[in-house]
Amino acid sequence: MVSNSDFKDTSEKIIDLLVGTTLKRHNIQLDSRNLSAEDREQLKSLVNELKRSVQSLSERNNNSENSN
Numbered sequence: 001m002v003s004n005s006d007f008k009d010t011s012e013k014i015i016d017l018l019v020g021t022t023l024k025r026h027n028i029q030l031d032s033r034n035l036s037a038e039d040r041e042q043l044k045s046l047v048n049e050l051k052r053s054v055q056s057l058s059e060r061n062n063n064s065e066n067s068n
Contacts (some may be wrong), residue, residue, distance in 0.1 A: 007058055011055075012051075015047060017051065020045060
């Protein structure tokens with residue numbers, strides 16, 4: 001059985017991979033000196049949205065496992 005800590009670590013790695021892949025696809029290099037404040041906020045928003053989605057999915061999976 002996977003613990004919540006393991007799942008959280010895996011989720012964060014998946015999010016990092018998705019964001020990294022998306023940035024590479026669009027030839028974006030993360031250099032905070034070159035990112036505008038608006039770009040940084042958009043990236044933060046995207047990461048937070050992805051985290052919420054993963055958390056929601058994990059909660060649904062945990063609830064379905066517990067009801068079985």
